[in-house]
Amino acid sequence: MGEVNPFFSQFAxxxxxxxxSPAHTPAAIAPSDTPWRTTHVGxxxxxxxxxxxxxxxxxxxxxxxxxxxxxxxxxxxxxGAAHLHLTRHLPLAGARLTELAHAAGMTKxxxxxxxxxxxxxxxxxxxxxxxxxxxxxxxxxxxxxxxLQAYQDAVRQAEAELRAATSAEVVTVIAIGLEAYCT
Numbered sequence: 568m569g570e571v572n573p574f575f576s577q578f579a580x581x582x583x584x585x586x587x588s589p590a591h592t593p594a595a596i597a598p599s600d601t602p603w604r605t606t607h608v609g610x611x612x613x614x615x616x617x618x619x620x621x622x623x624x625x626x627x628x629x630x631x632x633x634x635x636x637x638x639x640x641x642x643x644x645x646x647g648a649a650h651l652h653l654t655r656h657l658p659l660a661g662a663r664l665t666e667l668a669h670a671a672g673m674t675k676x677x678x679x680x681x682x683x684x685x686x687x688x689x690x691x692x693x694x695x696x697x698x699x700x701x702x703x704x705x706x707x708x709x710x711x712x713x714x715l716q717a718y719q720d721a722v723r724q725a726e727a728e729l730r731a732a733t734s735a736e737v738v739t740v741i742a743i744g745l746e747a748y749c750t
Contacts, residue, residue: 619725620648626721633717634710637688649673649681653691654718661706663696690714 604610627633628641640646656662656670668678682705685691690711696702707715730738 623721630717661704
């Protein structure tokens with residue numbers, strides 16, 4: 568290692584002499600102080616959504632109405648949560664890219680990439696917007712509608728599995744509580 572610049576060496580002593588507060592050192596955060604990180608409701612909501620989406624994707628990959636190409640992509644985890652955003656938020660009548668991105672809580676650029684990918688897979692297509700010749704609308708294709716039907720069936724199955732794992736009453740309370748919280 569080279570020689571320390573004399574200009575900087577004057578500060579080294581000052582920093583070394585500075586007292587350190589135990590409250591600001593990493594060792595001060597004991598494991599017993601952090602259970603809140605994995606026990607708050609937001610943590611459980613995230614895990615529940617991940618589990619629900621993962622289960623939905625497995626069910627969709629095995630759905631008899633999903634074309635083989637999409638089924639293989641889903642089974643190999645090439646179709647993921649982002650693709651479910653498009654499936655959840657694209658109205659049957661279609662939508663402009665900006666509307667779709669806003670509904671899904673994504674940037675226009677991220678949604679544009681997602682639409683391009685889904686377009687390559689034959690799930691959606693871009694077509695002229697009848698109300699504005701300069702704009703394009705994203706619409707489901709026949710393959711996309713089959714994917715949407717598989718999604719609906721998978722969601723129903725995943726919800727039934729949630730009810731079986733907890734109870735119908737618990738699922739009802741969860742749904743009512745989340746609806747109240749989100750509106």
